[in-house]
Amino acid sequence: MICLGIESTAHTFGISIVDDKGKKVLSNVINAYKTTKGGLIPAEVADHHVEVLGEVLSQSFDKAGIKPEQVGLIAFSQGPGIGHCLRIGAGTARSLALLLKKPLIGVNHCIAHLEIGRFLTKAKDPVLLYASGANTQVIAYEAGKYRVFGETLDLGVGNFLDSFARELELGFPGGPKIEEYAMQGKKYIKLPYSVKGMDISLGGLQTNLSQKIKSGHYSKEDLCYSVQETVFAMLVEVAERAMAHTGKTELLLGGGVACNKRLQEMCRLMCEERGAESFVLENQFFIDNAAMIAIAGLEMFKAGMSTNVEEAGIRPYERTDQVDVKWR
Numbered sequence: 001m002i003c004l005g006i007e008s009t010a011h012t013f014g015i016s017i018v019d020d021k022g023k024k025v026l027s028n029v030i031n032a033y034k035t036t037k038g039g040l041i042p043a044e045v046a047d048h049h050v051e052v053l054g055e056v057l058s059q060s061f062d063k064a065g066i067k068p069e070q071v072g073l074i075a076f077s078q079g080p081g082i083g084h085c086l087r088i089g090a091g092t093a094r095s096l097a098l099l100l101k102k103p104l105i106g107v108n109h110c111i112a113h114l115e116i117g118r119f120l121t122k123a124k125d126p127v128l129l130y131a132s133g134a135n136t137q138v139i140a141y142e143a144g145k146y147r148v149f150g151e152t153l154d155l156g157v158g159n160f161l162d163s164f165a166r167e168l169e170l171g172f173p174g175g176p177k178i179e180e181y182a183m184q185g186k187k188y189i190k191l192p193y194s195v196k197g198m199d200i201s202l203g204g205l206q207t208n209l210s211q212k213i214k215s216g217h218y219s220k221e222d223l224c225y226s227v228q229e230t231v232f233a234m235l236v237e238v239a240e241r242a243m244a245h246t247g248k249t250e251l252l253l254g255g256g257v258a259c260n261k262r263l264q265e266m267c268r269l270m271c272e273e274r275g276a277e278s279f280v281l282e283n284q285f286f287i288d289n290a291a292m293i294a295i296a297g298l299e300m301f302k303a304g305m306s307t308n309v310e311e312a313g314i315r316p317y318e319r320t321d322q323v324d325v326k327w328r
Contacts, residue, residue, distance in 0.1 A: 001301075002026075002066065003073040004096065005294025008089025009081025009109045010133055011040055011173070013049040015056050016290035017064040017071070020298045023119060026064035028284055028291040029056050035172050046084035053092055060290075068100055075297025078106030078307075079315030080134070086314040094309050105297040106307040109288075110135055110320040111146055113254035115299055116292035121279040123250045129239040129267065132255030132288070133158035136235070138198065138242040139320055141328060148321050149242040150198030157231060158257050160202045164227060167213050168220055178224045179260050185225025189218055193230055198241055200234045232263045236270050249276040256287040303327035 001021075007014040007030075016028040033040070033048040061068065076093035079086060090106075097104040114128045127149075128139040136152035155163075158175065165174020170181075192208050194201040209227065212218050239251060251271050253264065264280050271278040285291060303326045 001072040001298060002070055003075055003294040003298045003301075004060075004071045005107075005290040005292070005297055006074070006076040006089045006093050007109075007288055007290040007293050008049055008085050008092075009077045009079070009288060010085055011045055012288040013052055013056060013088070014288065014290035015060040016294050017060055017066065018291055018294035018298065025291045026066065027060045028289055029060045029063065030284070030287070030289055031056050040082070040172070042082050042084040045082065046088055049085060049088040053088065057092075071100060071102060073105060073297060073301050074100070074102050075105045075107050075293050076312075077109045077112070077293050078312075079109065079318040081109060081314075081316055083314060083316045086316055090312060090314050094312050097309055103301065104307045104309055104312055105301050105305060106312055106315075107293050107296045107300065108318055108320065108323045109293075110137065110139070111323055111325075112292035112296040114139060114146065114252065115296040116285055117252040117254060117279060117281060119295045120281060120285065121252070123252050123279045125248060126250035126252035126279060127239060127242050127246060127248050128252045128254050129235060129258070130254045131157045131235060131257035131263070133162070135255065136200065137320060138239050140242060140246050140248060141325065142246070145323065145325055146320050148319070149245060150200070150238040153196065153199050153201045154203040155206065157202065157235065158255070160206060160231070161227070161257065163206060164209055167210060168223070173256070175257055175260065178227065179262065181221050181224035182228045182262065184221040185219075185223075187222045187225075188229060189222055189226040191226055191230045193234060195234050195237055198238050200238060202231070205230070228260070228262050232260070232266050235263065236266045239267070240270050240274065243274065243276060249274075250279065251276060252279045253281070254286065258286045259283045299327040
């Protein structure tokens with residue numbers, strides 16, 4: 001079956017076409033809102049999605065080399081995410097489902113990050129270290145649901161990094177710029193390290209960094225280097241604890257922050273020491289993308305799940321562990 005997936009939870013509007021026969025991603029077109037100043041203003045990001053959706057849809061079909069009538073299923077990111085943005089994707093999905101007379105399926109964005117890893121790698125039953133803008137969770141499958149074994153108590157790691165980058169006037173998104181500056185850092189600056197059981201906290205670190213930036217005593221390069229080393233160590237620690245707790249021997253990275261090469265390296269080293277395996281995707285599948293929505297939608301639909309057009313609303317606050325995983 002061929003599925004068209006739509007992603008619109010935050011700054012990215014994407015459309016992907018996936019054929020589950022042979023596990024082929026036929027197209028994965030992404031158009032992300034960017035700004036050189038400030039952060040995300042929901043209404044402005046939603047306007048961006050409206051402006052680009054027609055072009056993104058056309059490009060996706062062109063790259064896939066298929067016609068709309070060949071699509072057998074429409075999937076869309078139902079939540080969690082920014083309400084203004086989710087509505088654009090949901091509205092587009094409902095329109096396409098009605099126009100093409102095809103079934104519709106709403107997908108949990110967080111779970112989609114895990115399913116694309118299982119679809120595109122050899123990972124069978126991994127622990128997912130999910131590090132993105134608003135979400136920071138350690139997830140694993142257990143007893144019919146994806147359970148959250150650890151998470152952030154305040155800020156998502158991606159939002160934290162964007163906020164830090166904004167204070168350094170690096171623009172948005174901040175992660176790639178921070179990684180670039182970190183590679184030039186030479187001195188580690190001691191920073192608050194806050195792991196509480198299986199959870200992490202970034203609020204105190206954010207305040208501490210704000211004070212250090214205002215003091216003018218530290219270089220951008222050293223601050224970025226120190227932030228990466230501190231925050232990623234926290235993430236790897238809680239991921240390793242989850243692996244020890246569950247007895248699982250596979251770690252899968254997911255979310256935009258997982259594009260960072262230093263985080264990938266730290267995860268690989270931790271897994272090597274445990275005799276486990278770390279799985280890494282292409283960057284296009286780490287960041288918010290529609291291929292993961294299409295892939296998760298296919299898995300759900302094959303298990304007998306679907307969404308009525310009349311009930312195809314958004315779920316901006318839906319948690320990972322609220323979804324019944326009927327396809328495993």
